[in-house]
Amino acid sequence: MVTYPSNIDSLISTYDFHNDKSLDAFTPIFDDCQNRIKQYGINSNTYGLRIIQPHLLRVSHLAKRFLIDVLNYDEVAAENVFQANLLQDFGKTHESCLPRNWTLETRAPDEIKEQNKWHTIRGVELLDEVMTEHKLSKELIAHPHVQVTKSIMNYHHEQHNGQGRHEIAGADLGQVMPVICLFDAYDGDLIFRPHQDEPRTVGIELDRLQEKPKYQGAFTEKLLKQLVEFKATIKELEEFFEQDGSTARQDLIPNPKKVAPTQMTI
Numbered sequence: 001m002v003t004y005p006s007n008i009d010s011l012i013s014t015y016d017f018h019n020d021k022s023l024d025a026f027t028p029i030f031d032d033c034q035n036r037i038k039q040y041g042i043n044s045n046t047y048g049l050r051i052i053q054p055h056l057l058r059v060s061h062l063a064k065r066f067l068i069d070v071l072n073y074d075e076v077a078a079e080n081v082f083q084a085n086l087l088q089d090f091g092k093t094h095e096s097c098l099p100r101n102w103t104l105e106t107r108a109p110d111e112i113k114e115q116n117k118w119h120t121i122r123g124v125e126l127l128d129e130v131m132t133e134h135k136l137s138k139e140l141i142a143h144p145h146v147q148v149t150k151s152i153m154n155y156h157h158e159q160h161n162g163q164g165r166h167e168i169a170g171a172d173l174g175q176v177m178p179v180i181c182l183f184d185a186y187d188g189d190l191i192f193r194p195h196q197d198e199p200r201t202v203g204i205e206l207d208r209l210q211e212k213p214k215y216q217g218a219f220t221e222k223l224l225k226q227l228v229e230f231k232a233t234i235k236e237l238e239e240f241f242e243q244d245g246s247t248a249r250q251d252l253i254p255n256p257k258k259v260a261p262t263q264m265t266i
């Protein structure tokens with residue numbers, strides 16, 4: 001039984017994603033998963049292509065820069081996290097998660113929210129299925145990159161206070177996983193939803209993470225302080241996202257009465 005830890009602090013420094021030849025066999029699996037994300041909702045709201053994939057890219061960029069600039073990880077370890085995080089929300093492509101349920105005109109009812117929360121666990125299950133389909137070797141299934149990928153899928157909605165999906169708290173999350181959880185929450189909140197009147201700004205979102213009751217105790221004071229100190233880099237990355245075709249924030253459902261997210265002010 002291959003395990004995937006909630007604390008990935010040391011695991012991310014045990015390999016080099018771009019120079020590990022054994023990981024070549026993982027490439028078709030990664031591509032298969034990415035294609036499934038891109039195809040998700042392709043005939044309806046194109047949610048996978050327009051929302052999930054750019055979201056994963058933005059979270060990867062933010063987390064990587066934070067790991068290097070703030071937590072002093074080296075480029076290789078941070079890049080390993082960048083790559084693993086690109087499959088973070090793969091579980092959303094599971095048949096139990098209908099694309100339209102992410103873009104409802106009103107707030108999602110509790111039963112749909114509850115159903116959608118399972119995407120963390122579904123991601124791991126789906127990746128296992130894809131690896132079996134591709135007949136990936138036992139050695140590669142046990143590769144640290146596969147473990148890190150599964151860890152991020154499974155634990156990216158955890159909270160410091162233990163009120164996340166798997167109720168893993170505090171030190172058991174290490175220092176890297178909370179960074180992914182934080183930027184996932186940050187970026188997820190900045191995705192413009194059809195039921196909102198206008199998109200949130202980065203400034204508003206940074207305040208929300210510190211003050212909103214929903215996030216009370218979700219992140220440590222230290223991490224939130226580091227986030228505020230990281231604000232200049234966030235602004236820099238937000239400008240990059242707007243210019244970069246693959247990470248740009250887009251209006252999910254065009255509505256002339258609403259402000260387009262591209263007009264979002266930082």
Ligand SMILES: [Fe+2]
Nearest residue numbers: 088089119156
């Ligand atoms: Fe997620």
Ligand SMILES: [Fe+2]
Nearest residue numbers: 088089184188
């Ligand atoms: Fe996410």
